[in-house]
Amino acid sequence: MSGxxxxxxxxxxxxxxxxAAKRExxxxxxxxxxxxxxxxxxxxxxxxxxxxxxxxxxxVAVTIFIKKANEPDYVAxxxxxxxDGGITVxxxxxxVTLTLVEDFACPxxxxxxxxxxxxxDGYAEGQDVKVEFRPVGFLxxxxxxxxxxxxxxxxxxxxxxxxxxxxxxxxxxxxxxPAEGGAGxxxxxxxxxxxxxxxxxxxxxTCIDDNEFEDWVxxxxxxxxxxxxxxxxxxxxxxxxxxxxxxxxxxxxxxxxQES
Amino acid sequence: MSDTxxxxxxxxxxxxxxxxxxxxxxxxxxxxxxAAFTLSVDKIKLLEDPSFQPSCNFNxxxxxxxxxxxxxxxxxxxxxxxxxxxGFSVMLTVAALLVAGSRLPKAITVxxxxxxxxxxxxxxxxxxxxxxxxxxxxPWCMVVWAVTIPLTWWFTLKAVDExxxxxxxxxxxxxxxxxxxxxxxxxxxxxxxxxLARFWDFWSSNA
Numbered sequence: 432m433s434g435x436x437x438x439x440x441x442x443x444x445x446x447x448x449x450x451a452a453k454r455e456x457x458x459x460x461x462x463x464x465x466x467x468x469x470x471x472x473x474x475x476x477x478x479x480x481x482x483x484x485x486x487x488x489x490x491v492a493v494t495i496f497i498k499k500a501n502e503p504d505y506v507a508x509x510x511x512x513x514x515d516g517g518i519t520v521x522x523x524x525x526x527v528t529l530t531l532v533e534d535f536a537c538p539x540x541x542x543x544x545x546x547x548x549x550x551x552d553g554y555a556e557g558q559d560v561k562v563e564f565r566p567v568g569f570l571x572x573x574x575x576x577x578x579x580x581x582x583x584x585x586x587x588x589x590x591x592x593x594x595x596x597x598x599x600x601x602x603x604x605x606x607x608x609p610a611e612g613g614a615g616x617x618x619x620x621x622x623x624x625x626x627x628x629x630x631x632x633x634x635x636x637t638c639i640d641d642n643e644f645e646d647w648v649x650x651x652x653x654x655x656x657x658x659x660x661x662x663x664x665x666x667x668x669x670x671x672x673x674x675x676x677x678x679x680x681x682x683x684x685x686x687x688x689q690e691s
Numbered sequence: 692m693s694d695t696x697x698x699x700x701x702x703x704x705x706x707x708x709x710x711x712x713x714x715x716x717x718x719x720x721x722x723x724x725x726a727a728f729t730l731s732v733d734k735i736k737l738l739e740d741p742s743f744q745p746s747c748n749f750n751x752x753x754x755x756x757x758x759x760x761x762x763x764x765x766x767x768x769x770x771x772x773x774x775x776x777x778g779f780s781v782m783l784t785v786a787a788l789l790v791a792g793s794r795l796p797k798a799i800t801v802x803x804x805x806x807x808x809x810x811x812x813x814x815x816x817x818x819x820x821x822x823x824x825x826x827x828x829x830p831w832c833m834v835v836w837a838v839t840i841p842l843t844w845w846f847t848l849k850a851v852d853e854x855x856x857x858x859x860x861x862x863x864x865x866x867x868x869x870x871x872x873x874x875x876x877x878x879x880x881x882x883x884x885x886x887l888a889r890f891w892d893f894w895s896s897n898a
Contacts (some may be wrong), residue, residue, distance in 0.1 A: 475869070483876040490884045498891045537751065572826040572890055573751055611757035612825045663750060 454483065457464040503649040505576040509567055511590040511597070516651035519592060520598050521561035527688045529681065530563045532655055532666035535582035535604045536570040538616065539676070544605040547678040555598060560685055567652040567664065579613020580648045581639075587648070588638035599628035602688060637638040694886035706852040707862075716845060719838040720782035727775025732833075734759055734770045734882025737812070742845045747830040752890050755829035763820040774833055778810055782842060797853050804850035807843040813840045816880060822889045836882065841875045 512518050518531070529551070533540040554560035568580035582604055589600040603624045609615045616624070618639050625635040637643075655661070665676045669684035733745040747755045758764060764871055769814050785803055788795060795803075821828060838857060848871065852864045867874065 479870060479873040483873045483880070486877055487880045490880055491887065494884050494891075497890065570751055573757075574826060575824055578707050610760070611751070611754075612761050612827060 444654045446588050458621055460469075482668055484597045498543060500590045501651050502645065506647040506650040508651070509587055509591060509644055509647060511594040512587070512651075516567075516655055517563045517565045518594070518597055521556070522558045525561040526686070527560045527685055528668075529685065530562055530666075530668040530671075532564060532567060532661075532664055532668075533564045534567050534570050534579055534664045535586070535608065536568075536573055536579035536611075538608070538611060539663075541605040541608045543665045543676050545604065547681060548602065550678050551683060552598075555684075560688065564597070565655055566601075567649075567655050568648045569602055569652040569664075571572055573611055574609070574613065575613040576614050578609060580645065580652070581618070581642060581654070582615065582621065583648045584642050584644045585618075585625055585635070585639045587644040588635045589625045589628055589630045591638060591643075592625075596629040600630070602669045653666060700844075705866060708760045708789060708795075708851050710790060710792065712845070713786055716842065717783060717786035718840075719842050720779050720786050720802035723775060723835055723838040723842070724779035724783055725773040726831040726838075727779055730755065730759070730829075730831050730835075731770060731776055734772065743776055744804075752828055755831060757827050758821060758825055758829040758832065761820075761825050763817065763825065766813075769815075772835075774813075778806060779838075781806070793885070800846065800853060800898060804843070804846040807839065807846050810839050811843040818885075819837050822885060826889075828886065828890075839880070840878050841871075844871060844875055844878075862896055 441546050455464065508516060510516050519528075531551075532544075551562055554562050556616065566583050566586060570579040570582035571577040573579065586597065586600050586604060589596050589649065607620075608623060619636075622636045622639050625639065626632045660673060667674045667676045667681060670688045672684070674684040699880075700717045717830065733743075733747075733755065737745065737756070745756050745759065767774070782803065785789070785795065785799060817832065818836060821832065848864050848868050852868070853860055855861050855864065
């Protein structure tokens, strides 16, 4: 105490306390400022995400609403077809039913046709199994000219002319299936196939050109593709039970059904 | 130290690109490169063996085999993905410079912006073709669509910000930059809604 100048000692503690207090205030201020910045940044992100989510929900909802509103109305089935869109070949009293849901624009259906043609022809000619075709035309987006539904319309035109030509038209449509993407067969090419299947040219050509069964094709395709368990074409069933789309699986399931 | 960076981030008087942006751009470029490369390889395999099933044929709508076989898949006389392999390689290199901490010369930023804008125009033409002319979606092509949009947006905003001398333009660019993720998100929503509408029958029948 004695050796020091007055003023020295009192000054230092005061300074230290001041500096500490100042630092504390500055840190508090900084913490508040940073908290505010964090809050603002969070609010900005919430706003940006919110705007995006809102627009996305509205856009999707409006699209779904419009699409639902445009779903096809009921159209009575044309002659030759049952109310649920089926046309049956073979003995109508056969105990076993093989059901085929196919689209004429579907490559896997064409492949199944190639593989299973002999088997199915055998059922159609025999007495034990009837074959129910439930054609759909739901793959219009796979071609530039709605080939899927036009092809089905052409097949219905053939049935209108004479139901017994259905199977021939069905086979020839798969055997002449156009490649995916791009344009499908033209109306005149479809007419040629119909005539080759045994249909009367003057009847089918106007029916095909006018796309006469367009509305029913829309309706039945929508109904069948929205049935429970539908997961694409071909869909194969034996006595109402889903079966893998291969000749072996079909034959095995038919044998099972006959034995039970 | 932390004070000054905070101030820098907040002042936002330019479109700031740090290492984070570099990493994002590198990831996007890499995804684009991987997709374009896979498509190129699949195209060659398809030419060698027409029955080859490309790695992305999932169902009638999601299938690149049918898309790759179209005229639109080789607009300039050679398969489109070759362009992607070149373009995304350049983008990846530029992004790698950013990740390494470099500042890009103005000419490089502007060049990358012009290149990516041309890429975006092409991609949107392909989106239109895919939806309304071909009627199928090719998954790897969609990866290319998805990465091209943000890459273009990022480079274009940065380039305009560096080149523009009018303060009004730069203010607009700054707002767009702040909202960049939302803008790209909205862009995706737009394309997704077109896809949903176009392939509605297919999606709803599988639901």
